[in-house]
Amino acid sequence: TSPLSDRVTVMQESATIAMAKKCRELIAQGLDVINLSFGEPDFQTPQYIKDAAKQALDDGFTFYTPVAGIPDLRQAICDKFKRDNQLDFQPNQIVVSTGAKQALANAVMSLVNPGEEVIVFSPYWVSYEEMVKLADGVAVPLVGSLENEYKVTAAQLEAAITERTKLIMYSSPCNPTGAVFSREELGAIAEVLARHPQVYALADEIYEYINFVGEHVSLAQFPEVRNRVITVNGFSKGYAMTGWRLGYLAARPDIAYACEKMQSQITSGTSSIMQRAGLAALRGGRASADEMVAAYRRRRDLVLDIVKDIPGFKTPTPSGAFYIFPEVSAYFGRTAPDGRTIGNAMDLALYLLNEALVSAVSGEAFGAPNCMRFSTAASDEKLAEAFRRVKASLAKLA
Ligand code: PLP
Structure with missing residues (x-):
């Protein structure tokens, strides 16, 4: 029998972390995966903050x-x-x-x-x-x-x-x-x-x-x-x-x-x-944040502009944060080129990971099993390429 407590046994591993793990495996195989599964700014921490940390060390704090x-x-x-x-x-x-x-x-x-x-x-x-x-x-x-x-x-x-x-x-x-x-x-x-x-x-x-x-x-x-x-x-x-x-x-x-x-x-x-x-x-x-926000807004607009032409994606316009969260259930029940059926958002996330080499998270873990979450915290070029690939891969579902 397992020594583990009921407390940890019933706990789910974070879905975002699980997806990132799969994504790293594919990258390790040399594949050009674009990771949009993480909730992480792609900006560097501002220099004045790094300097304060160095100073704290030098002060023996x-x-x-x-x-x-x-x-x-x-x-x-x-x-x-x-x-x-x-x-x-x-x-x-x-x-x-x-x-x-x-x-x-x-x-x-x-x-x-x-x-x-x-x-x-x-x-x-x-x-x-x-x-x-x-x-x-x-x-x-x-x-x-x-x-x-x-x-x-x-x-x-x-x-x-x-x-x-x-x-x-x-x-x-x-x-x-x-x-x-x-x-x-x-x-x-x-x-x-x-x-x-x-x-x-x-x-x-x-x-x-x-x-x-x-x-x-x-x-x-x-x-x-x-x-x-x-x-x-x-x-x-x-x-x-x-x-x-x-x-x-x-x-x-x-x-x-x-x-x-x-x-x-x-x-x-x-x-x-x-x-x-x-x-x-x-x-x-908040000056450094305001600079980043300008980039996040530009990327949101860039992504929404591609996504509006993806049939079956119902995507509310985000007012903040750095994600898009389309409803994707129109693809459930469709068939992939290898004959596999897309039963749910997790299947679709895995399909997109393998076929489009784009990593995103199924909405299941967010309490929304008909949705998927894509982070928009990546460079404009990567985002454009990622959603171009997503669109092409979705078009292959029959
Ligand atoms: N709350 C929300 C809604 C988040 O998305 C996150 C991070 O992804 C956190 C809290 C956790 O933030 P922190 O990294 O400061 O622990």
């Missing part, structure tokens, strides 16, 4: 830090919330973590009791559901409609809340759909939450800076729910710092303290060097 982060960084995060989001936090409301991922996990583990329901706006980021399972909670996916760019509505939320509901979780801008909630939409969601005082909200704003519509709205901006919102953000996407592993959350003091306690028993404070780098990043403002 190599010791344990406070669990929730160095005071300067917690203050700089408060300043960022004030500047960008008009939100007032004190440093004791901020917990710095090893990536936004740990901030999300801290919050779920700190709020959810066994059997409590977590409404996960769907399509959702792959890890949400597994985090809820880890906390022995019950993930309740709430699916937005394609017509509404997959955004869950306030009416849908109202109908889904039960007396067991503890938390809602969503990202805006959304991974995988790129949808961005407007002030009106989030205000309506806040109104619903105001009527249900036992329900908390985990707002994942990691893609805040990668926004093509302009206004980023935080759920915590609505006074009636401010005390029940945990806002998560970080450095991975906006500052192209995925490998640095630095993120944070802001919450009311008792919740922040609980997250700090959780983290104190698992990882302690995140790397001292990375915290100094994060401090420099925030002090540098």
Whole structure:
């Protein structure tokens, strides 16, 4: 019998990571695979941030830090919330973590009791559901409609809340759909939450800076729910710092303290060097992000322009992040040149990997089995070539 716990046995491996593995195998065989399965900026981390990390090393800043982060960084995060989001936090409301991922996990583990329901706006980021399972909670996916760019509505939320509901979780801008909630939409969601005082909200704003519509709205901006919102953000996407592993959350003091306690028993404070780098990043403002956003927007437009001529792809226009998320079920039941049938989005992803040498992820892991996610975080040339190949390969399906 297996020595492994039930906890890890029921856990899914991240689908994006699994696809990247297959993709690397083909690349190792010498094939020219274009990898659009990862959620990773293709930009370098800005130089001034790298310099701050080097400086931290030269200063000998190599010791344990406070669990929730160095005071300067917690203050700089408060300043960022004030500047960008008009939100007032004190440093004791901020917990710095090893990536936004740990901030999300801290919050779920700190709020959810066994059997409590977590409404996960769907399509959702792959890890949400597994985090809820880890906390022995019950993930309740709430699916937005394609017509509404997959955004869950306030009416849908109202109908889904039960007396067991503890938390809602969503990202805006959304991974995988790129949808961005407007002030009106989030205000309506806040109104619903105001009527249900036992329900908390985990707002994942990691893609805040990668926004093509302009206004980023935080759920915590609505006074009636401010005390029940945990806002998560970080450095991975906006500052192209995925490998640095630095993120944070802001919450009311008792919740922040609980997250700090959780983290104190698992990882302690995140790397001292990375915290100094994060401090420099925030002090540098968002100019570097704005340059990247211009490129992401250009690439989105370039990709949408090719994709609009692919029959059977129904692709909402993303308002942020760096993905497109077409509905592809028109291809289910078709036959590949080798006689194999495309039964679902996973089959289609594998077909495209082998035939077009383009790696993308099936929507299954995002709670949307009729969709596929393609990252648009690659060079213009690679994107143009990738979608030209995708289009040609799809045309071979009978
Ligand atoms: N939240 C969303 C929606 C993401 O897409 C990601 C990364 O892909 C994360 C959180 C995790 O960010 P980090 O790399 O800071 O842990």
